[in-house]
Amino acid sequence: MTEHIQFKRHRRLRSSASMRTMVRETHLHVEDFIYPIFVIEGENIKNEVPSMPAVYQFSLDRLMEEVTEAYELGIRSLMFFGVVTDKDEVGSGAYAEDGIVQRATKMVKEKYPDILVVADTCLCEYTSHGHCGVIHGEDVDNDKSLELLAKTAVSQAKAGADIIAPSNMMDGFVAVIRKALDKAGYTHIPIMSYAVKYASSFYGPFRDAADSTPQFGDRKTYQMDPANRLEAIREAQSDVEEGADFLMVKPALSYLDIIRDVRNEFNLPVVAYNVSGEYAMVKAASQNGWIDEDKLVIEMLTSMKRAGADIILTYFAKDVAKTLSNQ
Numbered sequence: 001m002t003e004h005i006q007f008k009r010h011r012r013l014r015s016s017a018s019m020r021t022m023v024r025e026t027h028l029h030v031e032d033f034i035y036p037i038f039v040i041e042g043e044n045i046k047n048e049v050p051s052m053p054a055v056y057q058f059s060l061d062r063l064m065e066e067v068t069e070a071y072e073l074g075i076r077s078l079m080f081f082g083v084v085t086d087k088d089e090v091g092s093g094a095y096a097e098d099g100i101v102q103r104a105t106k107m108v109k110e111k112y113p114d115i116l117v118v119a120d121t122c123l124c125e126y127t128s129h130g131h132c133g134v135i136h137g138e139d140v141d142n143d144k145s146l147e148l149l150a151k152t153a154v155s156q157a158k159a160g161a162d163i164i165a166p167s168n169m170m171d172g173f174v175a176v177i178r179k180a181l182d183k184a185g186y187t188h189i190p191i192m193s194y195a196v197k198y199a200s201s202f203y204g205p206f207r208d209a210a211d212s213t214p215q216f217g218d219r220k221t222y223q224m225d226p227a228n229r230l231e232a233i234r235e236a237q238s239d240v241e242e243g244a245d246f247l248m249v250k251p252a253l254s255y256l257d258i259i260r261d262v263r264n265e266f267n268l269p270v271v272a273y274n275v276s277g278e279y280a281m282v283k284a285a286s287q288n289g290w291i292d293e294d295k296l297v298i299e300m301l302t303s304m305k306r307a308g309a310d311i312i313l314t315y316f317a318k319d320v321a322k323t324l325s326n327q
């Protein structure tokens, strides 16, 4: 019946598992992941975050349990978020020498010098109002916030952080941090800029986990409008000019087009942040028995790499490391 009809036989390359593996274009590796961990003040605490099943807040005396587990699974890059009760207008906990993230960093680098600690550089976990900078009237003051952000970056580098990742979306943050790091003798420390960060509803569970919900207003005057695509290129462009070493896109799942745009426009490593809301949706569906979580997570993270990400910040890092080692 088909003898005189011309068509392509694409199914030849899908005929067996070995054939499909041979032609597979995108692969996940444990080296791709940065694993975020919440550290909380207090003792003997391992609190599950209600909206993020299997994600915990650890007190410093229990942090190494989690770090060691991640390390043994092959994960070599971590990011810490601090959860503190003592907050003030200017977020001084972010740049305190004995700040919780600084202490966590020192502790981990001492035991595992080959772990890369990526420092999230922001103020919102430490400000009483929950915004990412200094408040002036009803708005966040860009240039005053930059000073504190630079101070935070230097204190994180001093504590041993290997990469500084500024996330507060103030204009000029890469330039100011680069200058401050260089001046303090940290010319060798790279900057992973949260270059393209949207004002997203996907951050909800994180704000529970890090207790960083803004006490008034929202973050729309500094984070980007989810409807914008060209603006992402402008944001990334200025960070490249200011000296960024990595470009991050956050969130990831609903922004795969943006990841691809950034990949196509720039030649720096691209980082996708698989955020808390993306994690929570999968966990909720999984708990209801509606999806196959392991397979779905692999598919989701693979899509981020296929879109152009080189590195993925993900709460699923340990789960995927286990899945990959069983394959």
Ligand SMILES: [Zn+2]
Binding pocket: 122, 123, 124, 125, 131, 132, 167, 168
């Ligand atoms: Zn922030």
